[in-house]
Amino acid sequence: MNLDIFWFLPTSGDTRYLGKSESGRPATNQYMRQIAVAAESLGYDGLLIPTGSSCLDPWVTAASLVPVTSRIKLLVALRTSISSPTVTARQAASLDQALGGRLLLNVVPGGDAAELAAEGVYLKHDERYEAADEFLTVWRRVLQGETVDFEGKHIHVKRAQNFFPPVQKPYPPLYFGGSSPAAHELAAKHVDTYLTWGEPPAAVAEKIGDVRARAAKHGRTVRFGVRLHVIVRETNEQAWAAANELIQYLDDETIAQAQANYATMDSEGQRRMAALHGGCRDQLEVSPNLWAGVGLVRGGAGTALVGDPQTVAARLQEYVDLGVDSFVLSGYPHLEEAYRFAELVFPSLPGKQAVTVNEVLTGGAFDVRAKTKQEETAV
Numbered sequence: 001m002n003l004d005i006f007w008f009l010p011t012s013g014d015t016r017y018l019g020k021s022e023s024g025r026p027a028t029n030q031y032m033r034q035i036a037v038a039a040e041s042l043g044y045d046g047l048l049i050p051t052g053s054s055c056l057d058p059w060v061t062a063a064s065l066v067p068v069t070s071r072i073k074l075l076v077a078l079r080t081s082i083s084s085p086t087v088t089a090r091q092a093a094s095l096d097q098a099l100g101g102r103l104l105l106n107v108v109p110g111g112d113a114a115e116l117a118a119e120g121v122y123l124k125h126d127e128r129y130e131a132a133d134e135f136l137t138v139w140r141r142v143l144q145g146e147t148v149d150f151e152g153k154h155i156h157v158k159r160a161q162n163f164f165p166p167v168q169k170p171y172p173p174l175y176f177g178g179s180s181p182a183a184h185e186l187a188a189k190h191v192d193t194y195l196t197w198g199e200p201p202a203a204v205a206e207k208i209g210d211v212r213a214r215a216a217k218h219g220r221t222v223r224f225g226v227r228l229h230v231i232v233r234e235t236n237e238q239a240w241a242a243a244n245e246l247i248q249y250l251d252d253e254t255i256a257q258a259q260a261n262y263a264t265m266d267s268e269g270q271r272r273m274a275a276l277h278g279g280c281r282d283q284l285e286v287s288p289n290l291w292a293g294v295g296l297v298r299g300g301a302g303t304a305l306v307g308d309p310q311t312v313a314a315r316l317q318e319y320v321d322l323g324v325d326s327f328v329l330s331g332y333p334h335l336e337e338a339y340r341f342a343e344l345v346f347p348s349l350p351g352k353q354a355v356t357v358n359e360v361l362t363g364g365a366f367d368v369r370a371k372t373k374q375e376e377t378a379v
Contacts, residue, residue: 001325002351003316004225006046006075007039007338008330011056016333018297020249025333027056029064035335036065040072042342042355048227048328050300051077051108053115059091066098075104075175075328081111081121081128085138086160093143093166101167107132107176107191109183112265112299123154125266129182130154136174136190143171177227179207180268187222188214193326197269198228198303199276200287205322212323225326226319229294229304230337232312232344239306246332247281247293255279258297265299273302289315301330313348 009032014025025031039047047065049058058077065074076095078088096103109132110116110125123131131154138155141148148160166172176187177195184207187194194211196204208224215222231246233239259279262270277283277292284293286303289311295302305312316327331337339355346352 001320003320003349004045004326005346005349005352006048006073006326006328007035007044008048008328008334009035009050009061010330010334011050011058011061012052012054014333014335017245017249018247018294018332019251019254029056029061031335032056032061033065033068035338036072037068038335039338040069042338043346043353044072044338044342046073046075046104046328048075048106048330049077051079051106052111053118059095062095062103063098069102070100071102073102073104074099075106077108078105078174080107080109080132080135081116081123082119083135085135085155086142086157086162089139089142089160089162089171090164092172093162093164096166096168096172097164099167103166103168103172105172105174106195107136107174107186109178109186110267112267114264125180126182127154129178129180129186132186133189136186140171140190175225178269179272183268184211184214187211188220189218191222193223193225195225195227195326195328197273197301198226198290198305199272200290201318201322203272204319204324208323223326224322224324225328226324227301227328228330229301230312230329230331230341230345231291231304231306232309232331232341234308234344236306236308236311239308239311243291243293243304243306247296250297255281255296258299262299270299273300276303304331309344309348312345316349 011027013027016023036047049061051058062074062076109128134152134155138148138150138157138160142160142162148157150157173192175193175195176191188211196207211222231239231243233242259274262274273295276286277295284291286292289305289307291304291306292302294304305315342355347354
């Protein structure tokens with residue numbers, strides 16, 4: 001069995017230590033290109049490009065990677081609450097053509113209510129999923145070549161069409177993550193791959209079972225993936241030391257402020273992440289080698305697998321045994337950790353090849369950096 005191993009583009013900025021601003025790296029397009037080319041050269045299957053008010057625009061970022069990548073897939077956020085299904089269908093088809101059929105889409109119905117209000121969206125939690133259901137109904141039909149008339153509670157279109165078909169048929173695959181019953185129902189009805197944040201295996205098994213059962217009622221099957229951070233070193237002792245170093249500059253006030261902010265959100269997934277650690281530093285290993293330290297001050301995926309290469313590979317296999325075949329991984333800083341994970345763990349994963357320095361050096365990563373400098377000189 002081959003696994004899809006994705007890496008992450010830190011489009012809101014990168015860092016070496018959580019809570020230490022002096023270690024931050026700005027989210028420049030040059031740095032995003034550097035990570036993307038490195039990930040492709042190393043053999044990762046895809047890149048998740050996130051979304052949010054603090055992130056670079058995911059669609060523009062993805063388009064900027066077209067000239068410097070040729071194989072790696074791009075998983076781009078599809079914001080159903082703030083977009084038009086007809087316009088987004090055209091954008092998806094155009095980007096899929098530019099990428100030669102490498103576009104994947106990550107459906108995002110919600111997020112922080114305050115952030116959505118800034119975008120002019122005031123829908124409540126379940127209303128956002130109602131709107132997403134209508135959006136995807138129109139979006140999927142339009143990309144399959146239909147002329148669509150649709151009048152729903154949230155979406156109303158007349159003679160919606162797409163004149164530029166995507167490379168992938170019937171449309172670029174849809175990914176999605178959500179933990180509420182409304183989210184599971186949306187996944188069962190519309191998406192191709194359901195993603196969960198890295199909860200303990202028993203909790204992930206429960207989610208998979210529910211989505212799988214719901215999908216069967218719609219006559220569908222769904223693939224499954226897990227979104228995780230990784231902290232891998234040559235020994236377990238070194239890995240745990242690195243985990244502790246990542247949060248060594250965090251103070252209790254910063255943690256308390258972050259947790260108070262997350263508590264105001266109506267995201268079931270965020271609630272489950274916070275419940276793993278309760279804001280306490282002494283309760284961070286929530287399952288063997290599953291560490292919740294990132295979630296002390298970062299929203300979204302808040303857990304990391306920590307250990308030596310064999311241990312991390314074994315923990316990934318526990319999720320595979322549940323039916324997972326895709327992993328979206330990240331580590332701080334993202335450029336260095338992309339190399340480290342590939343070098344140390346790829347040899348233990350099915351379908352992945354061992355990475356050598358010569359292969360990476362000839363894969364184009366350094367060529368892109370040189371080209372960028374030349375472009376800057378020309379300007």
